Amino acid sequence: MTLPPNISQPDFTAALKAFAAIVGDEWLFTSDEDLALYRDSYSVLWDEAEERTASAAIAPDTAEQMVELVKIANRYKIPIYPISTGKNLGYGGAAPALAGSVVLDLKRMNRIVEIDERQGYVIVEPGVSYFDLYSYIQDKGLKLWIDCPSPGWGSLVGNALDGGVGVTLSSYRDHFGAHCGMEVVLPNGRMMRTGMGAMPTAKTWQQFKPGYGPMIDGLFKQSNYGVVTKMGFWLMPPPEGYTTGTVTVPKYHDLIPLIDIISRLERSKIVQGLWMLSSPTTGTRGDEAHLVNNGPPPMDPRFAVILNDPGGADMNKLDAAAQAAGVPFWACEFHLYGPAKFIAAQWDCISDAIRAIPGAQFKLNPVRSLPLPAEDIAPMFDTGQLGIPSLRTFSLGPMISYEDEDVVGHIFFSPVIPRTGEAAIEAMDLFAGIARKYKLPYPPLQFPSSIFERAFLFAVGLPVTRSATVNAKIRDIVRELVVIATERGWGEYRTAPAFYDLIMDTYSYNDHALRDFLDSIKGAVDPNGIMSPGRYAIGTHQTGKAGG
Amino acid sequence: MIFVRFWLPMTLLGSTLAGQPTLARETPPRAAEPLRSTASKIYGKWCSDCHSVANGPGSVALQRKYQGAVPAILSQRTDLTADYVRAVVRSGISFMPSFRKTEISDAELAALADYLAPAPGAKATSKKAAGSKRR
Ligand SMILES: Cc1cc2nc3c(=O)[nH]c(=O)nc-3n(C[C@H](O)[C@H](O)[C@H](O)COP(=O)(O)OP(=O)(O)OC[C@H]3O[C@@H](n4cnc5c(N)ncnc54)[C@H](O)[C@@H]3O)c2cc1C
Numbered sequence: 128m129t130l131p132p133n134i135s136q137p138d139f140t141a142a143l144k145a146f147a148a149i150v151g152d153e154w155l156f157t158s159d160e161d162l163a164l165y166r167d168s169y170s171v172l173w174d175e176a177e178e179r180t181a182s183a184a185i186a187p188d189t190a191e192q193m194v195e196l197v198k199i200a201n202r203y204k205i206p207i208y209p210i211s212t213g214k215n216l217g218y219g220g221a222a223p224a225l226a227g228s229v230v231l232d233l234k235r236m237n238r239i240v241e242i243d244e245r246q247g248y249v250i251v252e253p254g255v256s257y258f259d260l261y262s263y264i265q266d267k268g269l270k271l272w273i274d275c276p277s278p279g280w281g282s283l284v285g286n287a288l289d290g291g292v293g294v295t296l297s298s299y300r301d302h303f304g305a306h307c308g309m310e311v312v313l314p315n316g317r318m319m320r321t322g323m324g325a326m327p328t329a330k331t332w333q334q335f336k337p338g339y340g341p342m343i344d345g346l347f348k349q350s351n352y353g354v355v356t357k358m359g360f361w362l363m364p365p366p367e368g369y370t371t372g373t374v375t376v377p378k379y380h381d382l383i384p385l386i387d388i389i390s391r392l393e394r395s396k397i398v399q400g401l402w403m404l405s406s407p408t409t410g411t412r413g414d415e416a417h418l419v420n421n422g423p424p425p426m427d428p429r430f431a432v433i434l435n436d437p438g439g440a441d442m443n444k445l446d447a448a449a450q451a452a453g454v455p456f457w458a459c460e461f462h463l464y465g466p467a468k469f470i471a472a473q474w475d476c477i478s479d480a481i482r483a484i485p486g487a488q489f490k491l492n493p494v495r496s497l498p499l500p501a502e503d504i505a506p507m508f509d510t511g512q513l514g515i516p517s518l519r520t521f522s523l524g525p526m527i528s529y530e531d532e533d534v535v536g537h538i539f540f541s542p543v544i545p546r547t548g549e550a551a552i553e554a555m556d557l558f559a560g561i562a563r564k565y566k567l568p569y570p571p572l573q574f575p576s577s578i579f580e581r582a583f584l585f586a587v588g589l590p591v592t593r594s595a596t597v598n599a600k601i602r603d604i605v606r607e608l609v610v611i612a613t614e615r616g617w618g619e620y621r622t623a624p625a626f627y628d629l630i631m632d633t634y635s636y637n638d639h640a641l642r643d644f645l646d647s648i649k650g651a652v653d654p655n656g657i658m659s660p661g662r663y664a665i666g667t668h669q670t671g672k673a674g675g
Numbered sequence: 676m677i678f679v680r681f682w683l684p685m686t687l688l689g690s691t692l693a694g695q696p697t698l699a700r701e702t703p704p705r706a707a708e709p710l711r712s713t714a715s716k717i718y719g720k721w722c723s724d725c726h727s728v729a730n731g732p733g734s735v736a737l738q739r740k741y742q743g744a745v746p747a748i749l750s751q752r753t754d755l756t757a758d759y760v761r762a763v764v765r766s767g768i769s770f771m772p773s774f775r776k777t778e779i780s781d782a783e784l785a786a787l788a789d790y791l792a793p794a795p796g797a798k799a800t801s802k803k804a805a806g807s808k809r810r
Pocket of ligand 1: 277
């Protein structure tokens with residue numbers, strides 16, 4: 128049996144016995160076979176000495192049990208690592224950040240504690256997945272929409288705590304931003320509620336985020352200061368109608384004014400849904416292009432030869448070729464929600480503004496009343512834009528093998544770049560160059576995502592295999608990417624545990640003042656360093672004097 | 676009704692999609708048919724989104740792998756063995772990750788394996804219908 132670091136066998140055995148007394152023997156997992164289920168299926172360290180594996184796993188049923196478990200962990204100084212649904216694939220899965228930690232698997236805590244249609248919120252336990260909540264709302268016929276990340280099996284709590292994002296209206300897409308109040312078991316075993324929830328008689332826990340005094344909810348995002356046992360989320364009323372509209376602009380450098388205009392419309396709340404950039408010269412990337420049976424439209428051979436030039440795709444050549452062929456360089460697909468007349472007005476405003484770009488063309492699809500019939504939903508590539516969770520994102524096309532090894536998943540390199548055409552062009556060039564250099568299985572051009580309201584996310588999924596050699600190469604590529612992104616001032620918003628330290632080091636302003644502050648908090652709230660040690664590299668440095 | 680407020684745990688509401696512990700806490704069904712319907716619910720919750728329609732990621736992957744030699748839709752396959760189903764669910768394969776016992780318990784997995792790979796003579800009656808549960 129693996130032991131947690133610096134823990135003796137007798138202490139570990141005693142702690143496990145105490146844990147089991149709280150949850151029942153059935154919910155304590157210690158065999159190798161069971162612990163294999165807590166490995167990260169997408170680990171880029173698979174079977175290597177540094178792979179982070181659990182020493183045991185415990186699955187409590189209630190927050191009260193959690194309090195007792197944390198107290199025991201504190202008494203024996205056992206490192207624990209809570210997961211909600213543990214489906215953080217691409218960013219760590221169900222595996223702990225520190226090898227030898229005991230995973231607290233909260234999947235059994237799957238209650239919808241409170242749901243309020245009138246005020247539009249839900250309070251959930253950690254084990255509630257987007258699928259669970261969606262089915263619940265459907266079964267009850269509630270007039271509520273959820274916003275989910277592309278894979279529907281994750282949890283509201285785990286996704287929000289990891290800084291995850293969805294795909295509907297911008298104010299709901301930022302999942303941590305759309306939460307309102309939480310219940311947390313602190314590393315000393317004390318239970319706390321944030322915001323208005325700290326007032327036992329409060330009637331507005333789920334309506335007023337700031338609460339009284341400092342707003343501390345943010346401390347629990349991408350950190351290791353406690354176990355969240357309940358969390359509230361603002362839900363959206365189902366829109367009356369939905370449609371998509373596409374704008375095309377002819378020239379490569381039209382991207383610069385295009386993004387400026389859209390960003391202004393977005394900051395004015397005229398553009399509210401997600402918009403997706405694609406290029407008709409490379410085969411459009413909109414949802415339609417992903418339909419598995421149709422696939423993206425085949426690339427025009429005149430463009431393919433330029434894009435696949437081993438020396439690098441010359442965008443000026445592509446620009447000229449596209450213009451000669453009369454094919455617009457950029458397309459931008461908007462998702463629009465609301466009553467038909469509101470969608471029409473939004474589209475008018477969007478068209479009026481973008482018309483400033485010569486040659487811009489506009490196509491608005493018919494506005495459909497919601498909900499759409501099932502037969503219309505069935506062939507869609509992604510249903511997230513309609514508030515319907517799915518797993519369709521896993522049919523990500525081209526990543527089947529890399530360096531002759533089967534690809535079993537991917538890790539994300541996820542830098543945040545400015546929302547300007549200049550930055551988008553620079554990033555596209557740079558990442559296409561890296562993809563070419565390492566023959567990564569990508570289309571020749573990738574696009575930034577507009578998922579955040581004021582910055583671009585440029586997530587690049589790097590293939591993970593079961594070959595240590597190939598995985599080592601991938602880790603080197605990530606390191607190279609981090610260096611070149613940092614030089615340009617592009618920080619990652621989230622990362623897999625293998626890179627926590629690497630990324631934290633890039634946030635080094637004034638001799639790591641931020642990291643030292645986080646470490647100081649860690650030392651104060653978790654002097655034994657038991658809570659998710661190593662997560663997001665908090666508490667593993669000298670200055671904070673934190674344990675773990 | 677425009678105002679709904681629930682304080683009930685999901686486990687008391689009998690939602691078919693409540694988490695696995697719900698099922699684990701119930702008395703295990705004895706007769707074959709209830710077992711099949713439990714299995715079809717488990718299949719509907721955990722497998723169908725990828726494996727029940729031609730454009731599901733699991734179907735796409737199996738089509739790519741077997742090039743039509745076996746059906747790409749899992750519930751149409753007749754070549755699966757229960758051991759194989761159990762091994763794949765617990766170990767994962769390709770992009771499909773492993774599933775923990777808090778998600779699919781051993782008892783549920785046994786029912787699921789039997790459902791996808793019925794013993795000879797006990798062919799499933801309703802497998803094909805099971806996929807559409809989720810929406
Ligand atoms: C193909 C693909 C597409 C993806 N698309 C998206 C996407 O669109 N948007 C997106 O956001 N992500 C996406 N992801 C990443 C990831 O799969 C999701 O974010 C997923 O929802 C995270 O899993 P989870 O909700 O089960 O979190 P968990 O694994 O439960 O939690 C994540 C981490 O948060 C911490 N944590 C969890 N619960 C608690 C708690 N109660 N208390 C304290 N700490 C806790 C733990 O450290 C845990 O490891 C994608 C991944 C893949 C492979």
